[in-house]
Amino acid sequence: MGEESATEPEQSEPPGDSVIATHGLTKRYRGGQLAVDGLDLTVPAASVFGFLGPNGSGKTTTIRMLMGLIEPTSGTARVLGRPMPRASRTVLPHVGALIEGPALYGFLSGRDNLLRYDAADPTADPRTRRARVAAALDRVGLTAAAGKKAKAYSLGMKQRLGLAAALLQPRRLLVLDEPTNGLDPQGMREIRSLVRELASDGTTVFLSSHLLDEIEQVCTHAAVMAQGRLITQGAVADLAAGVRGRLVVTTPDPGDAARVLKEQGAADVVVTDDRVTAEPPDRDLAEVNAALVTAGVRVRGFGVERASLEDAFVALTGEGFDVAG
Structure with missing residues (x-):
C-alpha cells in the first residue's frame, strides 16, 4: 500500500457530501469467484447507512476494499473524498472500524487491549490515553469487566470491546461489520442507541448487517446487496415506498x-x-x-x-x- 500521489488534489470534504463513493467496484478472487460485481455505492455524510444483505452477499469484501485491506480487481473507491487504498494513511486516522470481529490479545485484560491498540496509533495522544480508554469502555458497557482477561469474554463482550477500540478517538466515519453479532436483545438495543448517539454528534456510521429489523430501526439510508451485486440504495423510508403493503x-x-x-x-x-x-x-x-x-x-x-x-x-x-x- 503506497503513499498517495502528489498530484492527487486535497479535498477538505468529500465531493457531493458523500463520505463513501464507489464506481464499478469489483472483486474477483482466484478461481474466478466474483465476490463483488460492479458496485456503485454512495453514502451521504452524516447518515446512518445500512449495508444490507444475506451472509455471503459481498458485504464484508466490500468493506475490506473500502478500508484498503484488499485491492479491488477493478473499479474505484473513495472514502472521505480520497482514493482507497492509495490514500489509506491519510484517511484511516479519521475512520473507526470493527470488521469481522475484533482481533484481541486473550492474555491481556479488556483495558490493556485498548491501551495496546491506542499505543499503536501514531496520531493518539499518550497523555490522554487512559482517560480515553476508560471513556470508551464506559460507552460500551464494559467498565465492570475492564480488568477481566479477553480470553474469558463472551462473543458479545468481544464485540463490545472491538467497538470500544473503534471509539478511542473522535471519528468522521465509523464502519461496523455486523456490530450486534453475539449480543443479547438488551445488548443490541444498547448498541443501536450508541449508533444513534454517534450519528447525532455528526459521525457518519456505515453499518453492515444481515438483520432487516436492525437496519429498519436505526438507519437513515440503506443499500441492499445480493450475490455480490447492488440491488437498490436510498433513504430507508423510500426503499419500501414503491411496494404495496399487506x-x-x-x-x-x-x-x-x-x-x-x-x-x-x-x-x-x-x-x-x-x-x-x-x-x-x-x-x-x-x-x-x-x-x-x-x-x-x-x-x-x-x-x-x-x-x-x-x-x-x-x-x-x-x-x-x-x-x-
Missing part, C-alpha cells in the same frame, strides 16, 4: 374472510388466529371491505400495513431473507 383483516371469522379475499383477487392469503393478511387485490379496497360484510364476515379491523424493508427486498429479488439472524 392487507390486514381482523375478524372472528378468518376462514370466511380468507375465502372472500381470494374471490376478490387477493394473493398470498395467510390466516393466523383472528388475523388474515394478503397482498391487496388491484381494485378499490372499499369494495373488498363491502364484499366481506355482505358475505357475513364480522370485520373488526381492516387496513393496509406499511410495506417493510423485508417486503421491499422480496419484491426486488424474489427471494426470502434471513430476518432472524
